[in-house]
Amino acid sequence: MKMKAICITLVATLGLSAQVAMADDSAGCGIGKMILEGKSSKGANITAAILNDILIPRTFFMTTASIMDEEILGCDPSKTVMKDEEQKRFVAMNMDSLSRDMAQGQGAHLDALAAVLGIEASDRDTFKSMTQDEYATLFSSADTSAESVLSSLHTAMMAHPTLNKYVQ
């Protein structure tokens, strides 16, 4: 089950439909499978190396967001799920825009987050108004971290009658 949840996140972040991942449960899903297989050894380093050396230039991160230095630059082998990193990075880099969109109950960044979480078109409005309702919990203080926003979001979705299906 955990593997499935990770796969959903992975594939959803790639902008693919969540169904693909579910149908592909046992076989794993593309990059997710590869990364999961390499969880304890080489795969982890490969993904970290890509993020480190080629995909994300160091200088770029140094000048724009010290917040991400640890996760991306510190090649921590326990942090193996690249898509989780991508997701966290998106939230961390767009904290202000996401915060605004959630408070306003709409916006491009919130749409992107909904897509990342695999929320289907029919549930998007519900999702967006839920984030508006839960704003005080999602951003309980000004220095809330990306991880904490994501985990509060997770909790809020679990408790929600229609959105809970996306986080099981």
Added chain:
Amino acid sequence: MPLYLLFLAFFASYSSIVCADAFDAALSAGEYDKVIEQLPVHPGHYLHELIAEAEAKNLAADPVWLGLGHYKTGLFGGYLSEVDGGDFFTSRRGKTDPARELRATLASFFSDATVPPYDMSAQCRFRARYHWLKRELRFDPARLPEKECKRFDAYLQLLAPEGLTVVFPTTHPNSASSMFGHTLLRVDRVGQTDATKMLDYTLNYAAEADDSGGLSYAIKGLTGGFIGKFHIIPYYMKLREYAQMENRDIWEYRLNLEPETVEFILMHAWELLPTHFDYYFFTENCSYHVLSLIEVEERYRGLTDDYPGWVLPVDTLRSLERRGMVSEVVYNPSHYRVINERRRMISPDDERLAREIARDGLMAQPGAMAGKDPEQQAAILDLAYDYFRYDKIARNKMIASELSEQERQLLLARSKLAVTTQVPVITAPDVRPDEGHKTARAHLGLGSEDRGDFIEFGVRAVYHDWLDPQPGYKSHFALEFGRLDARQYRTDEGDHELKLDRFHLIRLDNFEPQDDFFGRIAWNVATGWESLSVEPSNHELMYLVRGGGGKSMSVAEAYSGLIYGLWSGELAYSSDFQHDFNLATGIELGAMVNPSSRWRAYAKVKHLEDVTKDGWDRSAVEFSQSWALGTNLAMQLNLSRERLFDGWRSVIKAGFYVYF
């Protein structure tokens, strides 16, 4: 068998063993030039066959091979690769010798040697070369086994490419490196939607330099003193940078490429990511290398050959459009436009309240919201937040993604209203940047002044002046490089005299309008040579540097009206001045308006006092109009009276202007 034959046979086999050892050693050391040198004594090797076939098919002269190596024909014949990173070539002579590079590349495919710091075999490092050569030469997997390239596979799966989009953030006059705009390539993921496109990755080619400006920056930028590299950056970061931080509109030109083409281009991007080019501001710049990346695909070969001496981002869009490579164009308004639209949606009183809330916080305005319905309150808070953030970005010059407590309080209050924000609808301009007039210009006109009639002709290298047709360009920005105007006089005495009136190297007017909230300074700068004398027969020129700062305001917005006032200074050099240099300062006032979409009018008065001892107060008044006859053809009528060094001159002239 005679003994000597036995000996010879032994020697032959011995030397072949020795040589094979040298061959293998060179191969595993990644010294492919040596591998090629050793090849003749190793006749059975598959590499022989591959090289022979590549030569038979003349692959070294194939456009795809030349594109993959970024080879250009040199000034004196021969080839020279534009890539300047040594790690990009498998042969030491690879930069100038595509045929040798091809042989060495084929040799490298047999090797496990890795190139630090990328830790990849040549097969993985040169993915596009491998892909293409494998197809052309039908590699036999038994004799040349394909290696596993996990990092490359992960790269491709992360990008999940389906298409490519050229992204064009428009001009940014306040930055020396982006005054003409910028282009980058977005990799459109499989299943991309409007909502997810900001999550896609972009390939951005940029100079490794801080945008500090200054003379050394300019010189380095022009002479290849910086290195340029491709980087992969999430699109949301680029949107943030351009739309929010720099207030630039962003245009997206989606290319209609086959999926295989996209994949091949990305294989090549992989080859380029670790290496570098020397960066040249006018020629080998961001837009050039977006094209040089795309043109590795055979059908698009020659994309980079469309340019004479400079590559402007907007011209590269025209090239793509002309070749029918653009399938869709999408407009993203800047943050500035969004805020302005939001201001229009509420009453002036509410707008003022929003400004106060943004400045002093919500707590300082208790009861201000009383009596307003939730929708109205939401609109005020939305604008207040936009103001707050705009101001924060303008002050910090960098977008910090963290929230401040004041921001959080504002948004918390906003969320409690439980009203969904109405998104301002901003329609794209009727004319896209690539549909505006072309950027080079020539003109021919007739005129008359106090001391005779004249024919005027002039050329301008790039880009846009106030009186050029406005569609597709910003309404508060003029920028010219390399403008020359000359006049052929027929004096009242019947003499003919050819005289250079002016030669401007650079002229930039950036008159971004200010208002109650947006407080930017209007400024201009120019440098070049201008005529000193009103006499047609006097050819004296002065070299001058002119600059000013002040304020500009938007008026009659429906007609793109703009008025401005500047405090200006001019420093001129000529041996005619008492101390060689002459300095004058004073004011310049101007106004411009578009009475219709084709008609532009422009007026200016200027008075600068001489602060040195030449007694030359520079006064000028000008009134000009232009009428666009087509996208690339316009008429101008200019009236002016100005004081040059030795007297006043009044000019009336009219002319035709062509853009090409």
